[in-house]
Amino acid sequence: MAIDVDKDDKVGCAYYIAMDETLVLEEDIPMGGIEAVDTLLLHVQPTSVIIPNRAPGDLIELLERDAHRFDDNEGSCSGQGAYVLRHIVSAQFDYEAGREALAKADQGPSRPDPIEVLALEEEPVQSIGSSVHNKLMRLSEKINLESCLSIGCAGAVLIDLERRRTTEGEGPSSEEEENGTFQFLVRSIEMNTSTDTMLVNGDSLISLQILQSELHPNPQTRSSNSSEPKAKEALSITGLLQALASSAQGKKRLRQILLRPSTNIGLIQERHRSIETLLHVDNGEVVRNMRRLLRKLKNTKTLLLHVRKGVDRIRGQLSIRVGDWKALLRFAMVSAQLKRSVHTLKGASGIEIFDRIRNEVDVNRFLHVGDIIIRTIDFQLSKESGYTEILSGASDFLDGLRREFADVCRLLPELKQSVVQEGPTEAAEFILHCTVMPPLGFLVAVSLDPNTGEGVYHGQHHPEGEWMMCFISDDMVFYKNQLMLDLDSQYGDLPSRIADEEIEVMMALSTAVLEHEGAILSASELFGELDSMLALALAADKYNWVAPTMTSSNVIDIVGGRHPLQELLVPSYIPNDTTIAGGEGTGRSKEARGLAPSMLILTGPNNSGKSVYMRQVALIVYLAHTGSYVPATRATIGVTDRILTRIATRETVVNDESAFLVDLKQAAFSMNFATRRSLLLIDEFGKGTTAESGSALFTAYLTYLLDLGVERPKVIGGTHFHEVFNNGLLRPGKDVAFAHMDVHLDPDAEDPDERITFLYHLLPGRGTSSLGVLCAATNDVPRDVIDRAEAVVALQDRNESLVEACSSLSEGDKQQLEEAELIARRFLELQVPNSGRGQGEGAMVREMLQGMLTLEEVGTPRL
CATH class of the missing domain: 3.40.50.300 (P-loop containing nucleotide triphosphate hydrolases)
Incomplete structure (x- = not known):
């Protein structure tokens, strides 16, 4: 998220949603000041915030309030903040550079290639009819090019995304650990406008308890640098309603609705009609069934992100988890059931959300996707092995390689006998078995000699010479001899060929699924909208709202x-x-x-x-x-x-x-x-x-x-x-x-x-009265304070002077004053000897003073 504020308190903002691969711009907010920035932070909840070096002091103070604290010596983060705050050069917020970067980034959904940010010193050609000019014209249809600060912020975000893509191969950065998960591409550009949206500033969101976050109860989560939220929603309107949503898509959509209340009466009434339909007494069982189905859905954007990244072999296993494929298969099944449920809703005709689900959700398309997954993934074997396994029959070539490899594995006992026969008789008991391990190939396992750290027998006195040790595992040592090397040259590439063919099969599956990516995401958004309406309907029924x-x-x-x-x-x-x-x-x-x-x-x-x-x-x-x-x-x-x-x-x-x-x-x-x-x-x-x-x-x-x-x-x-x-x-x-x-x-x-x-x-x-004194009495304020306060209130009610009342003395004060006066008079009456400092005269004076300070009765000095 990038934020900029000019000298007139105009606020510009742009932020990138990694999960959606979307760049969002806010229209410039005139006279917004830090109040508008505070509201944007509540809306967006960023994990990283960048501002220019020339940012005003009050903006820096506001952002540093909730930012991570870094140790100056070690550069480590204390983890107490909600986001990482970075200051970058102001030139990266330049309007012209940002506008050209946006034009270059706006490639449309068919061009997923990473964007290239223009260097600041480049002078793009913007003549009428040029490609840059045409891109700017197309861009102006979706964003307001007069929002100069926000466009400059967008340019800063694009430069930061380029930096993240460049460093992605270096592993997780110190700021966030999500670099290894997201590719930081820009597939769409949007602009939020204030049209038809009620303004509720940050102070109102907090004071009305629309939002009320508190630190995560797990201190390890609070101190981590990951993208996981470091705060959770406390008792608030958002927390109350989000708890009623069944799916991740529904919770996200509901938050969007709550943070952007509409002033469009038509849209509001459309949502009211949706809730009314879901609350219809005849739709009760259908609604409960839809909630059960929505609970089965996972975030399809995350699933498709994993698929889009492709697959590779990591320690011999496919990197896409079998759970992702199972979730996509479940989405296909649930989509068909949800559409069927919407068809059975009474009174749903003519309501936009239900009509769109009926008309836009292509069940046959999703069932085709599910069928491809079922015919490719062996879920039962994957469950047993814990890895993603390819189903037999998914690829004839892969099946042939597997059969050939299985035939070789069946020969392993015979290979052991050949090795035993070639060696001395006394070595037979120490040669355990032969095996094949990708990518090491064929190996002979021999018992370990604990004294030497080698195998008890490893080809000593063999005509071919001693065997080559590969590694030690537990009480066995694995070797290669000439027979194993010959088998490697003949069959050793079978495991790698099988792995390569599995990758080809998985890539083909990924490609087939991604052909329907747009339809899947569109349906997911519709189901999120449906879930949000179900949550509002449940709230209305549960809390008796009208x-x-x-x-x-x-x-x-x-x-x-x-x-x-x-x-x-x-x-x-x-x-x-x-x-x-x-x-x-x-x-x-x-x-x-x-x-x-x-x-x-x-x-x-x-x-x-x-x-x-x-x-x-x-x-x-x-x-x-x-x-x-x-x-x-x-x-x-x-x-x-x-x-x-x-x-x-x-x-x-x-x-x-x-x-x-x-x-x-x-x-x-x-x-x-x-x-x-x-x-x-x-x-x-x-x-x-x-x-x-x-x-x-x-x-x-x-x-x-x-x-x-x-x-x-x-x-x-x-x-x-x-x-x-x-x-x-x-x-x-x-x-x-x-x-x-x-x-x-x-x-x-x-x-x-x-x-x-x-x-x-x-x-x-x-x-007529605030009854403040009475309220204080009911809240355990000491009785002396209450009595004094009641006396002062009584004086005010009688319009008497509080100065005179406060200057009057209590009975205790009067008694202390009389005693002090008597002591002073006694002191003045003392007859102190005028003689020198002879022995014993000091004691006599002290005795006189002591007698002066001693009163037998109030008002009666001791003589």
């Missing part, structure tokens, strides 16, 4: 909404309603305006559920745009282009910014990027500074959003700055509504835990 109504109106109307994660962690969950509407834009009539407030302000006690409610609304809106059902009784969701949050403050030790500064940056990002179709969540903004400054900033923030008029976004905010409303700084109106979470108070209860009962039910109107 289909939302999508509308072009700028409204959010939720009845009985629930938090999809929180409700799994509590015995019972209290649902709540939400009704807000954003600005209507300049093209709408006045009659259509003002149907619902655009801003909902939540107040009330701490720990009463305000933050959960805010996240709940955002997650329902988010899930609706992924095409999923939502946790609610009923929901009407208007198209929302962005979900922006000021909720969680993410701090790290490498970030020298204060919590308040981080909050300000999140708020600024929300104000700069919000549109009338955006949803903003503002939770306790301004709490990181003084109450006066915080409340002023909070009021100004909300006022700015309200003053946008017909372009105002939808806002849900929570605060404890009651002075904002008590002083009339923000008054309720048609565009602003107030609500609070209901609580039941019992001030007479002795147990602090029984004084307040949270009901988690949203009520209209403003809460």
Whole structure:
């Protein structure tokens, strides 16, 4: 993954997916800054990141936060980071060089040859009608050539791929061990655009728990340099739904759907129809059968990658594992069964995913592939031997070689007798047997003499001379004599000829399978899409979610909404309603305006559920745009282009910014990027500074959003700055509504835990108190602190001066002050002798001082 940020905070990005052999470019993100980079890192989850040497400091700090740490002395990696970070020369991010490299790399699916990157000093000819110009014209149909930063990043990625291909033969690099697995070719180039995609930035993904990763529990996995993920998905929306997918393709597709929620109502409604069909009561058994079939599928891209690399002999065995061929055979069988299951679904006609499976999955083609594999691989013999074995009958020539070799092997006992007869009689007991070992050929096994380390007999006193020792194994020594050499010259090449013919057979099988590669991958993608819809349908059935109504109106109307994660962690969950509407834009009539407030302000006690409610609304809106059902009784969701949050403050030790500064940056990002179709969540903004400054900033923030008029976004905010409303700084109106979470108070209860009962039910109107002191009492704060806090709150309620109250003394303080005053007065009354320093006078003075400090009773000095 390559990232570049210019001086105006425009962000460019390109990354390579080794498994798909695809180069992906992101459109340049204007004013994206490090917030956009953080979001891209969450989306892509790279194993390696490259940036130019001229990268800004804040980008370097952000990337170094989660990068591998390297030991300066040994160059070893601590393994705690999620990716390897490398700085390269800025010239490799040049736009012109990147554009020409992309044109050269865009060879189409029929040209799988490795790309060649143009040197920076070359001057390509781009005259109209030239081959380079034609390639650029074709390239412009799939990517935006005006995204200069991203194209420069793509050029840097292509140069890095060329470097990896060059070093592939040297074994795994120190960065990654995947060089020996992938060929790093570019077979397709794609560009992700923001069209029809909801923007959910990195802060929102984390604070809403859409993504929530944690370090892998195995420390060895965390410290390795392999491409295995070093983190796993914790409790999150992604983790919740991915666990319901049955196949690797389905999990991958579901993640893509979740990270790119759509604003295309047609696409969303198509997914809703798919889920509705899968939830139909008459399709229950068919759906369960499809899930069972999908669990049998392995990642076909990995399987075909192994096939595409070809086969060779490694220590006498074929390098493609028999399990890969078995998985491909299973894919062919499962494809036929899945297509048959889709045909039996009721109500599936006219729904794109099911129609495509019925029309595009060529079962006969896949069964032909399976038939070729069955007629080539001997699975039973392979299971017994642990190696990939060629079935008898797959090749007549191979069968003939095997028969000839078998005939030779049957002669081995006779060969032993010939060797024994040629040697002395006493050597017969030491000549064990004759054997043939590829590639060593024919050998004589003789008992080992432990004293000499040689065979007991090895041709001593033989007319042909002593035998040539080849190797020692256990208690045997293997030799070659003239007979063995003669057999080698006549039959010795049989094992190598058999191995070569096996390779030819396997290459022919690989070629036959790869002829259908496109169809297999296409079907695999369709099955991944089907699996993702099955996962969403299972979630809807398991968690009681309903289909939302999508509308072009700028409204959010939720009845009985629930938090999809929180409700799994509590015995019972209290649902709540939400009704807000954003600005209507300049093209709408006045009659259509003002149907619902655009801003909902939540107040009330701490720990009463305000933050959960805010996240709940955002997650329902988010899930609706992924095409999923939502946790609610009923929901009407208007198209929302962005979900922006000021909720969680993410701090790290490498970030020298204060919590308040981080909050300000999140708020600024929300104000700069919000549109009338955006949803903003503002939770306790301004709490990181003084109450006066915080409340002023909070009021100004909300006022700015309200003053946008017909372009105002939808806002849900929570605060404890009651002075904002008590002083009339923000008054309720048609565009602003107030609500609070209901609580039941019992001030007479002795147990602090029984004084307040949270009901988690949203009520209209403003809460008058945050009940912070009571919440502190229920959380085991010491009683002295609680009493003092209650006293201060009482003074505030009576509008009394806190300065005077804090300057007044307690009874204990008064007593200590009186004692100190008496001691001081006694000291002033002491009559110290004026005589010299005679013997005993020092002791007398000390005794006087000691008596002065001793009080028999408070207020009664000892005389």
